[in-house]
Amino acid sequence: MVRKFEGHQGRVGALSWSTNILSSGSKDRAIHNHDLRCRQDSVTKLLGHRQEVCGLKWSYDDLQLASGGNDNKLLVWSHQA
Numbered sequence: 001m002v003r004k005f006e007g008h009q010g011r012v013g014a015l016s017w018s019t020n021i022l023s024s025g026s027k028d029r030a031i032h033n034h035d036l037r038c039r040q041d042s043v044t045k046l047l048g049h050r051q052e053v054c055g056l057k058w059s060y061d062d063l064q065l066a067s068g069g070n071d072n073k074l075l076v077w078s079h080q081a
Contacts (some may be wrong), residue, residue, distance in 0.1 A: 006041045007032050016056035016065065018079070023065055025053025029066055039061075055074050 010027030022034045031046040031053055049069035057066045065077040
């Protein structure tokens with residue numbers, strides 16, 4: 001094992017890689033962005049879904065993250081560099 005990330009209160013069902021960011025979406029309705037260059041478990045936490053996050057995808061330029069949830073919502077998040 002190289003690294004362990006914690007922070008979610010439910011199962012993780014979605015992951016997406018950016019250049020240095022690993023985003024995880026969970027049954028706890030939260031999205032955590034983990035910066036591999038930092039020691040902290042979670043750099044940012046995104047809240048917006050009312051049910052489980054079931055899909056994540058970073059844009060090709062790493063500026064936006066799209067998330068889909070079981071609440072039938074598609075949310076687009078802006079990455080603040």
